[in-house]
Amino acid sequence: MAATLEVESTLTDRYQTTVPETVRRALKLGKRDKIHYTIRSSGEVVLTRVEASEGDDPVLGQFLGFLAMDISLHPERLQSVDAGLVQRLLSLVGVVDVDLDATLSADDE
Template structure:
């Protein structure tokens, strides 16, 4: 899979490094944020912004991990989303307001 962004940094004598600005912006990292490292069997390291325990959803995390693995194994299967499909979705949801932070009703749980 082609890289979207590449950057380098140097390890200090104390094995510390500065995360390059381009990576901080891409991952929306701020001071005191935590970083998560995933080391794949190939030796590839995936660096992501670690979510706090309050924000982490284990089911969503497993699903996103499944998607990431599938994309890594079969990059040729990726397809661009058709512009007409996006426009159709936008027309179907136009004017629909959703508050993702609102509690679910008893019927929706």
């Protein structure tokens, strides 16, 4: 029988906690990874690492992570979009219908 390790962490006032290093290593968790919780009828909670699906783009994920970090570190850099730019964009694409579920043609692949 495999050895059982036990660790604990503390909830903050905002119900947040740090995942202990032992758990991060066991689940091979990195920054921005997702955790799945399975709650059993006995009250036991099982944590597992969410595996990236085939459709996930790792480069896009890293870029979005970079943007999120930059926004949180430098919120003063955020600017609202000018109403004139919004109107110009709407004039260019305002009536284009897009079906995101439609299959791409061979030319579009």
